[in-house]
Structures are given as C-alpha cells and as structure tokens.
Amino acid sequence: xxxxxxxxxxxxxxxxxxxxxxxxxxxxxxxxxxxxxxxxxxxxxxxxxxxxxxxxxxxxxxxxxxxxxxxxxxxxxxxxxxxxxxxxxxxxxxxxxxxxxxxxxxxxx
Numbered sequence: 001x002x003x004x005x006x007x008x009x010x011x012x013x014x015x016x017x018x019x020x021x022x023x024x025x026x027x028x029x030x031x032x033x034x035x036x037x038x039x040x041x042x043x044x045x046x047x048x049x050x051x052x053x054x055x056x057x058x059x060x061x062x063x064x065x066x067x068x069x070x071x072x073x074x075x076x077x078x079x080x081x082x083x084x085x086x087x088x089x090x091x092x093x094x095x096x097x098x099x100x101x102x103x104x105x106x107x108x109x
Contacts, residue, residue, distance in 0.1 A: 007088075029071055
C-alpha cells in the first residue's frame with residue numbers, strides 16, 4: 001500500500017488548526033480566528049502569510065465604520081488540501097490498525 005501523502009504545510013498543528021477552523025466557516029474576521037486558535041496578532045499574521053503564499057487562504061481587508069478589519073477565507077485549493085491531508089491521516093490510522101491487528105492475532109507465543 002502506498003504511503004499517504006501528508007501536506008507539509010499542514011503538518012504544523014497551528015496551521016492545521018487555522019485551516020480546519022476556516023474550513024468550517026466562510027470569511028471569518030481575523031480577531032475571531034486569532035481568539036479561536038489562541039494566537040497573538042503577529043503569530044496569526046505569520047501563519048496566514050504562509051497559508052496565503054500557498055493560496056490556501058484568501059485575505060480581504062476593509063473597514064467596519066472607521067475601524068480597519070481583515071477577513072480570512074479558506075480557498076478552494078485550501079479546502080482540497082485540508083481534505084487530502086485529513087484523508088492521509090485517516091489512511092495512516094487505518095494502516096496502523098491493520099498492522100496492529102495482524103501482529104496481535106499472531107500472539108506472543
């Protein structure tokens with residue numbers, strides 16, 4: 001069986017958390033994402049920059065009244081990457097369970 005292909009960008013738990021959160025919503029406000037994943041503004045900004053470079057996240061800037069706001073959205077490519085990464089994780093678990101069951105069935109004697 002072929003080895004699952006994990007997305008190197010999503011191996012980082014913080015980026016995976018951000019992508020998973022954005023995958024469950026559309027156009028989330030930066031502050032909400034920051035608070036939801038428990039990061040500082042600068043830490044989230046750095047992670048979003050990495051995800052945007054890979055075209056996984058779309059960024060929209062604007063104003064609410066006179067206050068600047070940033071909204072984030074998981075792109076179609078980001079959704080595809082998240083689904084593939086999660087499928088690879090499931091495949092790893094399934095392979096481990098199969099290997100473990102086969103080994104366990106042999107027993108220690």
